[in-house]
Amino acid sequence: MKKAWRGLGFAAIALTLVLQMACGSSNSNGGGNAAGESAQASSENGGKKVKLKFWDFHTEKEEQFFRDLVDEYNKSQNEVEIEYSTYDQTNYTSTKLPTGFASGDGPDIYMISPGDFMKFANSGLMADLTPYFPEGAKEDFLPASLDAVTVDGKILALPYELELLGLYYNEDMLKNAGVEVPKTWDELYDAAKKLTTNKVAGLVLPPDKGAYFNFVWYPFLWQQGGNVLSEDGTKSTFNTPEAAKALDFWGSFFRDGLSPTKLQQGPTEIDNLGSQGAAMQVAGTWAITRAEEVFGDVPINVAPLPIPEGGKAATDAGGWKFAVNGKSEHVEEAAKFVMWAFADDPARALKWCTEIKFAYSPRQSVVEQGEAIYNKGMRKVFTEEIYDSAIPEPRYPSEVLDVVGEAIQNVMFGKYDGAQAVQEADGKINEALQAASN
Amino acid sequence: MAIRPSPSRLEGGSTVAPRRISARTRNEWFTAYGFLLPNIIGLFVFVFLPILYAFYASLHDWNALSPKVFAGLDNYRKLLHDDEWWSSLKITLLFSVVYVPLLYFLSLLSALLMNALRGWTTGLTRTLFLLPFAITSVISAIIGMFMLDPRNGIINSLLGLAGIGPQQFLGSTSQAMYSVIGVILWINVGYNMIIFLSAIKEIPRDYYEAASMDGATGWKSFRYLTLPLLSETSTFILIVTTIGSFQALDQILVMTQGGPANSTEVSVLYIYKQGFQFLNMGYASSLAIALFVIIFCLSLFQLKLFSRKQG
Numbered sequence: 001m002k003k004a005w006r007g008l009g010f011a012a013i014a015l016t017l018v019l020q021m022a023c024g025s026s027n028s029n030g031g032g033n034a035a036g037e038s039a040q041a042s043s044e045n046g047g048k049k050v051k052l053k054f055w056d057f058h059t060e061k062e063e064q065f066f067r068d069l070v071d072e073y074n075k076s077q078n079e080v081e082i083e084y085s086t087y088d089q090t091n092y093t094s095t096k097l098p099t100g101f102a103s104g105d106g107p108d109i110y111m112i113s114p115g116d117f118m119k120f121a122n123s124g125l126m127a128d129l130t131p132y133f134p135e136g137a138k139e140d141f142l143p144a145s146l147d148a149v150t151v152d153g154k155i156l157a158l159p160y161e162l163e164l165l166g167l168y169y170n171e172d173m174l175k176n177a178g179v180e181v182p183k184t185w186d187e188l189y190d191a192a193k194k195l196t197t198n199k200v201a202g203l204v205l206p207p208d209k210g211a212y213f214n215f216v217w218y219p220f221l222w223q224q225g226g227n228v229l230s231e232d233g234t235k236s237t238f239n240t241p242e243a244a245k246a247l248d249f250w251g252s253f254f255r256d257g258l259s260p261t262k263l264q265q266g267p268t269e270i271d272n273l274g275s276q277g278a279a280m281q282v283a284g285t286w287a288i289t290r291a292e293e294v295f296g297d298v299p300i301n302v303a304p305l306p307i308p309e310g311g312k313a314a315t316d317a318g319g320w321k322f323a324v325n326g327k328s329e330h331v332e333e334a335a336k337f338v339m340w341a342f343a344d345d346p347a348r349a350l351k352w353c354t355e356i357k358f359a360y361s362p363r364q365s366v367v368e369q370g371e372a373i374y375n376k377g378m379r380k381v382f383t384e385e386i387y388d389s390a391i392p393e394p395r396y397p398s399e400v401l402d403v404v405g406e407a408i409q410n411v412m413f414g415k416y417d418g419a420q421a422v423q424e425a426d427g428k429i430n431e432a433l434q435a436a437s438n
Numbered sequence: 439m440a441i442r443p444s445p446s447r448l449e450g451g452s453t454v455a456p457r458r459i460s461a462r463t464r465n466e467w468f469t470a471y472g473f474l475l476p477n478i479i480g481l482f483v484f485v486f487l488p489i490l491y492a493f494y495a496s497l498h499d500w501n502a503l504s505p506k507v508f509a510g511l512d513n514y515r516k517l518l519h520d521d522e523w524w525s526s527l528k529i530t531l532l533f534s535v536v537y538v539p540l541l542y543f544l545s546l547l548s549a550l551l552m553n554a555l556r557g558w559t560t561g562l563t564r565t566l567f568l569l570p571f572a573i574t575s576v577i578s579a580i581i582g583m584f585m586l587d588p589r590n591g592i593i594n595s596l597l598g599l600a601g602i603g604p605q606q607f608l609g610s611t612s613q614a615m616y617s618v619i620g621v622i623l624w625i626n627v628g629y630n631m632i633i634f635l636s637a638i639k640e641i642p643r644d645y646y647e648a649a650s651m652d653g654a655t656g657w658k659s660f661r662y663l664t665l666p667l668l669s670e671t672s673t674f675i676l677i678v679t680t681i682g683s684f685q686a687l688d689q690i691l692v693m694t695q696g697g698p699a700n701s702t703e704v705s706v707l708y709i710y711k712q713g714f715q716f717l718n719m720g721y722a723s724s725l726a727i728a729l730f731v732i733i734f735c736l737s738l739f740q741l742k743l744f745s746r747k748q749g
Contacts, residue, residue: 094714098502119717123503198604199589207609209697261609261698264587277589398716409699413611435718 049081050333055100055107056084056320057092065356069348073337080333082109101125101325108328109338111320112157114148115211117395118436120323121151127326128154132335137343137363145362148392149321157321160342160349161359163284164382164390165219165315167306168270168291171299173200173279181303185249188280188306192258195279202258204281205250206267207412209405215316215393216267216282217408220246222314222391223307228404229396234433238404239426244418245308251411251418261412273300284318288358288378302378304385313389319359360387397436403428489730496724501717513724523725525700526708527732529615533704534683537619541679542672544627549634550660564635567628575625579689582621583608608694611701618702622689630675637671638664673744677737684733705729 058066063086070084085107087096093116100106101123112120120126133155138146141159149157167188169181177195182188192202206213221227226242229235253259265271270287272278274295282305291300305315322342324334342349346366353361354373360382361367367374367383374383396404407425410416416424459467496513498506517523552564570578585592586607594604607617641664649659665672687706690696696703696711703711709729713722 098714098717102502119501119503123501125503201589207698208695210695260588261606262583262586262588264584264590402711402715406700409697413699415611415699436716 050079050330052080052082052109052328052330052334052337053107054082054084054109054337055092055096056086056111057089058086059088061356065352069341073340080330080337082337106325106327108325108330108334110323110325112323113211113320114318114393114395115398115401117149117157117321118151118397121156122437124326125323126156127324127328127331127335128156129158129324129335129338130155132332132339134339134344137339140343140363140365142362142364144390144392145317148395157323158338158342159319159321159362159392161319161353161357162317162362162390162392163286163319163359164317164386165216165282165284166302166304166382166386167280168273168283168287168300168302169280170273170276170278171301173276177279181301182280182306183303184306185308189249189252189258192253192280193256196258199277201260201272201278202280203253204263204267204272204278204283205253205259207254207259207261207263208267209402209409211401212268213408214401214404215318217246217250217404218316218391218394219305219314220250222316223305223311225312228394228400228429229433233396236426236429236433238407238429239422241419243422246418247408247411247421248418249308250408251414254412255414270295270300274298285358285360285379285382292377300378302381304381304389313386314391315386315389316393317360317390318393360390397432399432399436400429403432492723493727495720496727498720500720502719503717506720509720513721514728516721517725517728522700522703523705523708526703526705529702530684530704530706532615533619533686534680536616537622537683537686538676538679540619541623541626541630542676544623545630545675546634546668546672548627548631549638550664552631552635553638564632567631569628570625571629575688576692578625579621579692582624582689583693586617586621609698611699614694614698614701618690618693621693622686625689626679630679633675634668634671637668641667669744673741676744677740680740681733681737684729684736 054066054070056066066086067084070082074081093113097106097110097116106125112126117126130153138155142162145159145162146155149155149159167182173195174181174191177191179191179194180187182191188203194202196202206216218228221243224242224245226240226246227237228243230237254261263272264277265275268283268286270281270283270291271294272281274291276298288302291298304313307313322338324331324338328334342352343363346361346363346369349361349363349366350370353359353366354370358379360374361370373379403425406428407421410421410424411418415421495506497508497510499509499512500506548567552560552567555563570581573581584590588594588604588606588609591607593607597603597605606613608614645663645667646659649655649663654662685706686704687710690702690704690707691710694702696707705725706729709722709725712718712725
């Protein structure tokens with residue numbers, strides 16, 4: 001019976017969420033206004049402060065950084081007061097943001113991932129930030145990082161971190177097995193094969209479907225010059241030998257038992273190497289801090305992702321972006337805060353990217369100022385050997401993401417070979433593009 | 439064959455003289471409803487209205503971020519041709535067909551064995567069985583995952599002792615579904631066992647004494663005495679478990695997220711994906727309504743089947 005109640009409980013919660021959306025959208029016509037309305041009411045009341053809501057998903061050190069940032073901003077002026085709330089990441093993307101916007105109670109300022117970007121952009125929930133950039137700030141950003149958030153010539157979000165992928169490895173394990181740090185695909189495969197034992201996985205790649213799964217796979221496609229979609233993002237370019245080859249290569253690690261199909265530690269966590277349960281792992285810049293602070297006694301190092309014969313280096317640059325609710329009554333005030341935080345004084349961006357976590361700033365001035373830190377230990381490898389090959393994570397709709405993920409899994413688990421998988425996925429991607437644009 | 443009430447029964451029903459409702463009865467009636475009212479309101483607001491609303495939403499094209507656009511039956515037409523939906527239904531059915539009978543027999547069997555236990559160990563054993571259920575289901579699922587881990591899991595260590603090589607379990611397209619079923623069984627058997635056990639304890643001792651005097655012991659007394667007397671409990675457990683099996687989500691979401699290669703993507707998980715990953719709220723609602731209709735018909739059918747058996 002408990003099970004039935006649990007089921008009922010879930011149904012009730014899910015349906016309640018749906019109900020709340022209903023109430024919201026019917027009186028605010030699409031959502032997002034209520035926050036602004038209430039804020040306006042108070043601002044009309046004789047110079048009172050405008051209240052802005054800012055939501056994200058950070059915890060611990062990172063949460064504290066944003067709390068301090070908001071406090072500092074609130075104290076620095078007396079027109080705007082920002083209220084900061086943070087949620088756990090899964091809830092934030094799958095329920096909190098959609099229900100918030102749908103019920104008209106959404107934030108004025110929020111963070112968005114590439115996977116959700118287009119859906120929010122098409123719904124008018126991302127204001128054009130182009131006019132709010134401080135003098136000369138736009139030129140400071142890497143062009144590619146701004147291209148990744150530009151739609152129809154409008155910059156719809158502010159990138160504030162770039163997280164790059166590299167190949168982490170355990171120096172001792174490689175040395176003991178007589179393996180050089182792999183530079184090519186063949187070397188990577190051979191190394192994984194030699195390093196795999198009963199207790200140690202040769203190479204850790206993410207096995208479960210999701211945004212991160214695709215994120216790690218894309219470089220293998222890009223290194224050969226392939227891509228999922230055409231330049232303008234309207235058509236699939238998936239049915240190519242490059243995509244098939246990337247699928248086959250990735251799949252071979254799983255089919256040959258060199259990469260676990262199920263992980264005990266999360267696929268993003270350097271703990272896979274730290275616990276000595278794996279010899280190599282593809283992971284991002286975020287792993288450095290933990291590798292140094294928690295696993296200082298494990299000889300972890302990092303190298304660029306290996307490339308195929310005749311290919312060129314490529315890695316993925318992920319990272320969340322700051323957005324301003326396009327339906328807020330106070331776009332300008334909200335945009336001012338966002339710019340103040342990450343497009344103005346480089347000190348704040350530098351603190352975020354070097355002290356709170358390790359990531360690259362999309363701003364040249366910040367990277368220059370932090371030169372000392374960007375050249376410390378493993379960071380130097382990223383700075384000197386990986387940074388230049390970074391391609392920003394594409395903002396494909398989640399339907400497309402799902403089809404690509406399915407193709408990767410179909411090859412990993414031996415349902416198809418690469419050529420069959422790309423052929424099957426090609427049509428589905430076009431269908432998904434159509435479904436997503438409706 | 440329809441079972442009609444016999445005339446005598448009908449008469450019996452209608453010959454009861456309409457009694458005057460006493461003030462006391464009326465008072466009790468008011469009190470009862472007074473206490474039930476908050477719950478009824480809660481049910482209405484949080485369950486029935488949302489169901490109606492989900493139906494309304496299912497007739498629209500709606501991504502939760504933009505206004506709804508009326509789409510008539512488009513969503514329902516779409517689901518007819520949605521391969522992933524049909525495959526998710528097939529997986530749900532497989533889950534249900536394997537899980538429900540296994541749960542039924544395992545809980546009945548363990549209740550019978552538990553009933554035979556005497557002494558101080560009884561309570562301890564019972565607790566051990568119930569423990570996985572007493573923990574939050576998500577945590578139980580995570581513990582299940584640890585046990586099934588291909589490299590460090592205890593199950594593979596045990597298999598190793600028996601000379602069987604390590605299995606991939608949740609990381610294999612052919613084993614994942616059965617591994618999930620195993621973990622969910624492990625979580626739920628204890629609870630259903632307790633229900634059976636309490637029903638078994640309700641059966642008066644003298645029945646068995648009388649039966650044994652007539653020469654029915656062991657299997658016979660179980661087949662002709664225990665089992666029939668447990669039929670109401672059985673019906674309850676089977677129906678509730680079947681409904682539950684169609685709604686299984688949390689543990690599967692934690693253990694496999696529907697993978698690998700969609701091999702454990704049950705219908706509710708697909709609905710979740712359409713609703714909260716793709717934000718296709720209108721389409722997800724139409725899938726939820728379709729699933730609701732399926733569960734509803736199935737439960738009705740089960741109820742008919744069992745009540746006819748008992749009648």
